[in-house]
Amino acid sequence: MSKPKDKRKALMKSALELFTSKGFDNTSTASISRSAGVATGTLFTYFDNKESLINDLYLETKMEFMGIFPPMPDDIIMTEEVVKVFWDLSINWGLKNPKKMKFIVMYKSSPYITKMTWDELAEDMALLGNIYQRSIDEGVIKDLPIEYLMEATTSHVYFTILYLSSRKIKDQQVIDDLFPTMWDMIRA
Numbered sequence: 001m002s003k004p005k006d007k008r009k010a011l012m013k014s015a016l017e018l019f020t021s022k023g024f025d026n027t028s029t030a031s032i033s034r035s036a037g038v039a040t041g042t043l044f045t046y047f048d049n050k051e052s053l054i055n056d057l058y059l060e061t062k063m064e065f066m067g068i069f070p071p072m073p074d075d076i077i078m079t080e081e082v083v084k085v086f087w088d089l090s091i092n093w094g095l096k097n098p099k100k101m102k103f104i105v106m107y108k109s110s111p112y113i114t115k116m117t118w119d120e121l122a123e124d125m126a127l128l129g130n131i132y133q134r135s136i137d138e139g140v141i142k143d144l145p146i147e148y149l150m151e152a153t154t155s156h157v158y159f160t161i162l163y164l165s166s167r168k169i170k171d172q173q174v175i176d177d178l179f180p181t182m183w184d185m186i187r188a
Contacts (some may be wrong), residue, residue, distance in 0.1 A: 008046045010036040015057055020099045024054060024110055054112045059120055061100045066124060068093050078135035080183050087182055091175050094161030105158050141186045149186060156182055
């Protein structure tokens, strides 16, 4: 494992495993390095500190998650069919990546979120906010604060993934049966 890219990847993988099993506070940088099979100081070659590692891991995981969605036309609105596509893609990615999904959920409620991390996601969040606004303007979804709608829908997806993962449910029919809980929550 002498390549720098391999060491960083091993550190990220170990961090994901340890954070999701032991939590942020109970995971030391030494334990991450040990688990990754690298010298303790090697971690600091790639990350300034544990907070930096947590934020980098979140950004990479979140970007991977957001990368599952197809490019969206500028005029897209959140019809039931569009929301269903996003639902299926999200749920199935989460079921295939339960530790990554657990990490995203843990991170969102942690004190480790930095302004820099939010700034890096701001453009994507603004685009998503525009979709919500167009959908409100078209009368397709409820006229509620966009930040509330975004938080409510993402939290609902995350909860559904955690619910299904914890019960080892991967049946598409169950996923389809749960979709109305999402659509009913936001439709106008």
